[in-house]
Amino acid sequence: MKELHSFGWYASRVAKKLPKHVLKPVPSRLWGGLVYLLISLAGLTSIIMFDMSPWFYLLIAFVLGNSFASMGFLGHEILHGTVVKKPWVRNFLGAVAFWPLSTGPRLWRKWHNMDHHVHTQHEELDPDSWPSLRQLSKIKILRWIYKLPLPVRAFFSFLSLTITFTMHSLRMFVVYLKEFKSTNRPMVVVQLILPWVTWIGLLVWIGPLKWLFAFVIPLLIANFIVMAYISTNHRLNPLVPVNDPLANSLTVTVPKWVDALHFNFSYHTEHHLFPAMSSKYYPMVKEHIKSMWPERYHEMPMTKALVTLWRTPRVYHDDGTALIDPYPGNVYGSLGHGLDPAKIKFQKLNLKGTAFFLKKGKTEKA
Numbered sequence: 070m071k072e073l074h075s076f077g078w079y080a081s082r083v084a085k086k087l088p089k090h091v092l093k094p095v096p097s098r099l100w101g102g103l104v105y106l107l108i109s110l111a112g113l114t115s116i117i118m119f120d121m122s123p124w125f126y127l128l129i130a131f132v133l134g135n136s137f138a139s140m141g142f143l144g145h146e147i148l149h150g151t152v153v154k155k156p157w158v159r160n161f162l163g164a165v166a167f168w169p170l171s172t173g174p175r176l177w178r179k180w181h182n183m184d185h186h187v188h189t190q191h192e193e194l195d196p197d198s199w200p201s202l203r204q205l206s207k208i209k210i211l212r213w214i215y216k217l218p219l220p221v222r223a224f225f226s227f228l229s230l231t232i233t234f235t236m237h238s239l240r241m242f243v244v245y246l247k248e249f250k251s252t253n254r255p256m257v258v259v260q261l262i263l264p265w266v267t268w269i270g271l272l273v274w275i276g277p278l279k280w281l282f283a284f285v286i287p288l289l290i291a292n293f294i295v296m297a298y299i300s301t302n303h304r305l306n307p308l309v310p311v312n313d314p315l316a317n318s319l320t321v322t323v324p325k326w327v328d329a330l331h332f333n334f335s336y337h338t339e340h341h342l343f344p345a346m347s348s349k350y351y352p353m354v355k356e357h358i359k360s361m362w363p364e365r366y367h368e369m370p371m372t373k374a375l376v377t378l379w380r381t382p383r384v385y386h387d388d389g390t391a392l393i394d395p396y397p398g399n400v401y402g403s404l405g406h407g408l409d410p411a412k413i414k415f416q417k418l419n420l421k422g423t424a425f426f427l428k429k430g431k432t433e434k435a
């Protein structure tokens with residue numbers, strides 16, 4: 070196995086090759102946010118004020134869905150401090166950008182900046198990592214779900230991407246609230262409640278049919294778009310004992326116009342090396358990483374990453390480098406550990422024992 074290095078190890082080596090200005094905030098990113106805000110307000114106003122054919126509403130809902138997702142990507146960037154530096158301005162703009170996804174800036178910074186970035190793909194400490202067989206064996210409902218055939222699980226997990234971000238965000242609120250100082254907790258609660266109050270208020274104002282097109286369908290679309298990135302960012306990579314972004318992250322590639330719409334969110338390995346750098350500069354960082362560590366770097370087209378995600382099971386086995394479909398006992402590699410998206414193969418292990426131990430709420434090593 071290749072020796073693992075921390076993100077700081079890579080960042081210090083790449084930083085020497087970059088111009089100094091790339092670490093400065095880039096407030097001009099806000100123009101993109103303003104455009105999305107105006108599009109969203111125009112879309113919402115059209116649905117609220119005019120009675121149109123449902124097909125036209127649906128078209129507006131798709132535009133709103135992409136705008137909500139893109140504002141979330143900008144909110145992510147803003148809350149890393151790469152757009153403006155003043156904390157209150159950063160938090161205010163982050164709250165506006167995350168309003169459609171109803172995620173508060175304080176919660177997001179704790180969950181994402183402090184835990185996901187610091188403990189990426191750590192079995193227990195990364196709030197976004199997928200469970201290992203050991204964790205799965207402890208949860209009865211998951212033990213039952215994993216008895217379903219892989220394609221059935223893949224279908225439902227892809228369908229659930231339309232609600233995953235919202236559900237995970239609400240779960241993070243419950244998990245993290247007690248970790249805030251008691252003096253800060255009211256603000257964290259207010260930041261969750263305020264967006265929901267406006268969306269529920271909108272329902273009361275315009276009724277369920279218009280609300281479906283103004284909020285529900287756009288939210289499902291936005292969830293799917295952000296989760297298409299988030300689920301391919303790390304889930305094909307291994308769990309790692311050292312937070313090595315070249316081992317635990319995947320950069321997906323999308324057409325240039327999609328990168329423009331989504332604020333370069335596809336450059337995820339680059340983001341984990343330099344979370345405090347504007348994503349505007351990630352194409353430059355990518356060039357350097359690819360020339361310095363070509364054998365370690367993982368990138369793949371988004372479509373291929375989604376197909377690979379569909380075709381591989383989502384639970385880690387052994388030391389976190391393999392993926393396992395526990396009941397048939399099929400073991401797949403992860404990126405850097407034998408997973409080839411062009412030719413997905415699995416090894417059949419004699420894992421009658423695995424199924425047995427899963428039943429008992431325990432696991433064994435294959």
Ligand SMILES: [Zn+2]
Nearest residue numbers: 185302303337
């Ligand atoms: Zn990440």
Ligand SMILES: [Zn+2]
Nearest residue numbers: 145181340344
């Ligand atoms: Zn981030």
